[in-house]
Amino acid sequence: MASHYTIILIFSVSIAATASTLLSDGLKNDLFPEILRDVAVARLYELGKVSDADGYLERTFLSPASIRAGNLIRTWMEDAGLTTWMDGLGNVHGRIQPPNASKKALLLGSHLDTVVDAGMFDGALGIISAISALKVLNVTGRSRNLKHPVEVIAFCDEEGVRFQSTFLGSAAIAGVLPVSTLQIPDKSGLTVQNVLRENLIDTTEENLSQLKYDADSVLGYVEVHIEQGPVLESVGLPLAVVKGIAGQTRIKLTVRGSQGHAGTVPMSMRQDPMVAAAELIVSLESLCKRPQDYISSNGPDGQCNAFSIKSLSGSLVCTVGEISTWPSASNVIPGQVTFTIDIRTIDDIGREAIIYELSNQMDTICDRRSVSCIMERKHDANAVSCDAGLNSQLKSAAYAAIKRMTGEDIGDVPVLMSGAGHDAMAMSHLTKVGSLIRLLS
Ligand SMILES: *[C@@H]1O[C@H](CO)[C@@H](O)[C@H](O)[C@H]1NC(C)=O
Ligand SMILES: *[C@@H]1O[C@H](CO)[C@@H](O)[C@H](O)[C@H]1NC(C)=O
Numbered sequence: 552m553a554s555h556y557t558i559i560l561i562f563s564v565s566i567a568a569t570a571s572t573l574l575s576d577g578l579k580n581d582l583f584p585e586i587l588r589d590v591a592v593a594r595l596y597e598l599g600k601v602s603d604a605d606g607y608l609e610r611t612f613l614s615p616a617s618i619r620a621g622n623l624i625r626t627w628m629e630d631a632g633l634t635t636w637m638d639g640l641g642n643v644h645g646r647i648q649p650p651n652a653s654k655k656a657l658l659l660g661s662h663l664d665t666v667v668d669a670g671m672f673d674g675a676l677g678i679i680s681a682i683s684a685l686k687v688l689n690v691t692g693r694s695r696n697l698k699h700p701v702e703v704i705a706f707c708d709e710e711g712v713r714f715q716s717t718f719l720g721s722a723a724i725a726g727v728l729p730v731s732t733l734q735i736p737d738k739s740g741l742t743v744q745n746v747l748r749e750n751l752i753d754t755t756e757e758n759l760s761q762l763k764y765d766a767d768s769v770l771g772y773v774e775v776h777i778e779q780g781p782v783l784e785s786v787g788l789p790l791a792v793v794k795g796i797a798g799q800t801r802i803k804l805t806v807r808g809s810q811g812h813a814g815t816v817p818m819s820m821r822q823d824p825m826v827a828a829a830e831l832i833v834s835l836e837s838l839c840k841r842p843q844d845y846i847s848s849n850g851p852d853g854q855c856n857a858f859s860i861k862s863l864s865g866s867l868v869c870t871v872g873e874i875s876t877w878p879s880a881s882n883v884i885p886g887q888v889t890f891t892i893d894i895r896t897i898d899d900i901g902r903e904a905i906i907y908e909l910s911n912q913m914d915t916i917c918d919r920r921s922v923s924c925i926m927e928r929k930h931d932a933n934a935v936s937c938d939a940g941l942n943s944q945l946k947s948a949a950y951a952a953i954k955r956m957t958g959e960d961i962g963d964v965p966v967l968m969s970g971a972g973h974d975a976m977a978m979s980h981l982t983k984v985g986s987l988i989r990l991l992s
């Protein structure tokens with residue numbers, strides 16, 4: 552528990568310091584432990600209890616718990632001196648306006664929805680840290696001297712649990728959400744628009760397109776997030792600055808063979824899609840562990856250069872997370888096996904090269920096994936680079952905060968790639984983004 556406190560404190564101080572070096576004079580000596588540590592941690596636990604389920608955390612887009620969470624966050628925003636509102640999609644906003652309101656705004660935020668059986672820090676940490684940092688500016692009177700507006704946004708839907716569509720909240724603000732999203736149904740047949748109406752938010756396609764912020768009115772977007780991975784712990788440091796967010800491709804691969812009786816079809820006469828799928832999955836693992844063995848730096852159509860081989864090797868991760876077979880019976884050779892592939896890397900050209908190589912390997916394996924294989928690309932998102940200027944401010948703020956707190960000189964704050972997509976990905980279509988990630992253990 553003590554380490555939670557310390558890290559949250561460092562984290563919020565970093566935001567406060569970043570906001571104030573960007574926007575006014577820096578925080579000097581006080582670490583405001585009551586606001587940035589005690590109250591912030593208590594709020595994390597309080598928000599962690601706002602759930603639609605008994606015994607675990609679940610807060611999907613516009614569920615009763617997510618509305619309660621939004622209202623709670625609003626009261627915290629108001630307590631920090633922010634002017635608040637909920638927009639036509641359910642995003643909760645809180646803003647401090649400097650005397651000259653026409654300046655560009657710094658946006659801070661994260662998401663208030665959760666996956667099913669979620670951890671309580673995902674999303675919540677970014678929102679609560681940002682509000683806590685602005686509360687410090689309020690109580691010290693610094694918000695009066697802000698040079699730019701600062702706005703915290705608690706995004707309504709990042710996880711996409713309910714409508715299978717991610718980043719609804721931030722995509723709307725960034726202006727990259729198709730208005731047809733309003734008609735997407737959930738499992739019970741209710742559309743996004745129906746659910747909004749149930750919550751007394753009457754949103755039309757026109758309203759939705761008006762949620763887009765004008766790029767000229769925005770200075771940048773900064774998001775703080777837990778790491779959701781093991782790297783920081785392995786290097787023994789509490790937080791890192793994010794260099795970029797990996798691009799991603801999701802593939803559905805269908806293998807069709809010849810369905811048959813497990814007892815009567817001899818091994819030599821089988822066209823078994825299950826073993827073909829197994830071989831494909833294992834070869835995918837080899838490809839993604841050592842891409843440099845498979846992809847040359849001057850490939851046939853020059854699709855990959857030496858730089859992308861290096862960044863590929865350092866960042867490529869591939870996962871088969873879902874598999875289904877037909878007819879799925881213990882005494883039947885399956886007729887069809889379908890599985891998903893999730894490929895992520897910071898290098899977009901390298902990702903294409905991997906998919907090209909994967910497709911060649913698939914043809915070879917499926918030909919040899921006399922099964923038919925079809926690869927469908929379901930989702931593609933390019934990598935996002937974080938802004939060097941915002942990042943260097945975050946780095947020096949984090950460095951200074953750790954030094955002030957612990958007296959320790961940690962040297963350089965690490966810079967990592969983020970393999971998980973966050974609202975910053977959608978916001979990068981609107982403005983430059985910066986991000987800090989932190990260890991929670
Ligand atoms: C702090 O917030 C309160 C509202 O909660 C507001 O009345 C006050 O003016 C704010 N102080 C500063 C310095 O902005
Ligand atoms: C949508 O736009 C209409 C017309 O401008 C307005 O009356 C209504 O309040 C808007 N709805 C929302 C949720 O903003």
Ligand SMILES: *[C@@H]1O[C@H](CO)[C@@H](O)[C@H](O)[C@H]1NC(C)=O
Nearest residue numbers: 650651652653654655698699
């Ligand atoms: C307010 O900010 C705008 C944009 O930066 C600037 O053009 C304008 O001169 C400022 N107004 C005042 C009164 O400082």
